[in-house]
Amino acid sequence: MRIGELARQTGCQVETIRYYERVGILPEPKRGQNNYRHYVDAHRRRLQFVRRCRELGFTLEEVRTLLSMIDGGTYSCAEVEALGRGHLEAVRSKIADLRQMESTLSELVSTCHGGDTPDCSFLEELFEGQFEHKAAQQ
Amino acid sequence: MRIGELARQTGCQVETIRYYERVGILPEPKRGQNNYRHYVDAHRRRLQFVRRCRELGFTLEEVRTLLSMIDGGTYSCAEVEALGRGHLEAVRSKIADLRQMESTLSELVSTCHGGDTPDCSFLEELFEGQFEHKAAQQ
DNA sequence: ATAGACCCTGTAGTGGCTACAGGGTCAAGA
DNA sequence: TCTTGACCCTGTAGCCACTACAGGGTCTAT
Numbered sequence: 542m543r544i545g546e547l548a549r550q551t552g553c554q555v556e557t558i559r560y561y562e563r564v565g566i567l568p569e570p571k572r573g574q575n576n577y578r579h580y581v582d583a584h585r586r587r588l589q590f591v592r593r594c595r596e597l598g599f600t601l602e603e604v605r606t607l608l609s610m611i612d613g614g615t616y617s618c619a620e621v622e623a624l625g626r627g628h629l630e631a632v633r634s635k636i637a638d639l640r641q642m643e644s645t646l647s648e649l650v651s652t653c654h655g656g657d658t659p660d661c662s663f664l665e666e667l668f669e670g671q672f673e674h675k676a677a678q679q
Numbered sequence: 680m681r682i683g684e685l686a687r688q689t690g691c692q693v694e695t696i697r698y699y700e701r702v703g704i705l706p707e708p709k710r711g712q713n714n715y716r717h718y719v720d721a722h723r724r725r726l727q728f729v730r731r732c733r734e735l736g737f738t739l740e741e742v743r744t745l746l747s748m749i750d751g752g753t754y755s756c757a758e759v760e761a762l763g764r765g766h767l768e769a770v771r772s773k774i775a776d777l778r779q780m781e782s783t784l785s786e787l788v789s790t791c792h793g794g795d796t797p798d799c800s801f802l803e804e805l806f807e808g809q810f811e812h813k814a815a816q817q
Numbered sequence: 818a819t820a821g822a823c824c825c826t827g828t829a830g831t832g833g834c835t836a837c838a839g840g841g842t843c844a845a846g847a
Numbered sequence: 848t849c850t851t852g853a854c855c856c857t858g859t860a861g862c863c864a865c866t867a868c869a870g871g872g873t874c875t876a877t
Contacts, residue, residue, distance in 0.1 A: 545823065555824090556866060564864090575873060577824055590806045597787075597812065598780050601864065611802060618799040622791035625801055629784045632777055639774045642736050646767045649735075653760035661756040663763055664749060668728045674735065683854065693855090694835060702833090713842055715855055739833070 547580045551588045558588065566591055566601060566608070598632055645674050685718045689726045696726065704729055704739060704746070736770055783812050 548555045561567040567588060570578045587608070594604045603624060610616035652662040666672050686693045699705040705726060708716045725746070732742045741762060748754035790800040804810050 543824075554866080557864085559825095560865060575824075577873085586806065593805045593810055593812065595864090596780075597784055598777075607802065610797075611806065614797055616797050616799070617795035618791050618797075618801075619793045619795055621799045621801050622788060622793050625784065625788040625791070629781065629788060632781050632784060636774060636777045636781065639736075639770055639777065642734075643767065643770050643774065646735055646763065646770060650760060650763040650767060653756050653763070655757045655760050657755035657757055659748075659752055659754050659756075661754070661759045663756075663759050664745065667731045668724065668749065672731055674731065681855075692835080695833085697856095698834060713855075715842085733833090 542580050542585075544578050544580070547585060547588065550585055551592055553588060553592060561588070561591065564601070566605065597628070599628055603628065641674070680718050680723075682716050682718070685723060685726065688723055689730055691726060691730060699726070699729065702739065704743060735766070737766055741766065779812070 542550075544555050544558055547553070548558060558567065562569060567584065570580050570584060573579055590608075590611075591604055594607060595601075599607070606624065607621070610621065649663045649666060652666070654662075680688075682693050682696055685691070686696060696705065700707060705722065708718050708722060711717055728746075728749075729742055732745065733739075737745070744762065745759070748759065787801045787804060790804070792800075
């Protein structure tokens with residue numbers, strides 16, 4: 542199949558597929574005499590895997606690691622689990638940060654009177670107040 | 680005060696302050712005869728404001744909008760509130776995405792047996808399975 | 818013959834910094 | 848007097864994971 546078809550089947554953009562090839566996530570496929578890329582099902586499965594990993598928030602570097610485990614065939618389930626748990630922790634920590642943002646924001650927004658005069662306690666608090674937002678450390 | 684002192688007082692990096700100046704978030708300060716930037720308290724308050732906004736997750740573009748409201752002096756509280764609520768919605772939607780990731784991830788990780796053999800249902804599910812992750816519909 | 822869908826390469830842009838390289842300034846101490 | 852070290856300057860390149868062209872070629876249907 543050609544690149545457009547692969548894109549359709551996996552929900553990727555054509556440019557993204559070429560990008561993955563350029564950075565070594567996908568192998569270079571065979572080319573026809575018109576120089577078009579020709580993909581087979583193994584490519585589709587690999588790209589699907591990459592996309593699923595990305596949807597779960599893994600970085601391309603982590604995806605590369607996972608792929609090299611699969612390609613090498615000599616990984617341990619424990620390694621994969623460690624990578625997964627590490628990433629899960631990162632996701633949880635992002636959630637915590639965003640929750641903190643949400644709570645500060647909704648508190649600030651609730652102080653708005655919503656009128657059309659240029660006085661706003663939201664802005665004033667941020668500009669002058671002893672505003673204290675528990676930011677993420679690191 | 681000089682740029683290093685301003686950085687210390689606001690918790691910014693020196694490079695970030697220069698970057699904000701370059702992109703028009705902070706005004707160009709006066710320079711001494713040694714060409715060092717010289718800041719006064721108005722700069723500190725403005726930078727503090729920017730930092731607080733960034734901590735709340737506002738983009739620099741949104742910060743620019745807020746600053747131009749303050750600078751113009753002819754905004755309405757309702758405008759600010761709209762911007763705040765819009766951003767709050769964005770934060771909430773990110774939290775929802777991350778929660779979805781978290782749940783899929785923790786489910787996948789929990790299927791790992793953790794042994795040192797190269798078989799792992801986490802990987803297999805992503806690679807072969809009819810894995811279904813409810814991704815954000817943007 | 819031509820339109821339109823598809824493919825190619827290569828480069829530049831996005832956001833919000835961060836990290837140099839390569840240089841200047843200034844005060845304290847040996 | 849010299850040197851060390853902390854600070855400052857400009858300008859550019861790099862980070863991530865794409866995305867968006869520009870400028871061209873190919874293929875199929877009408």
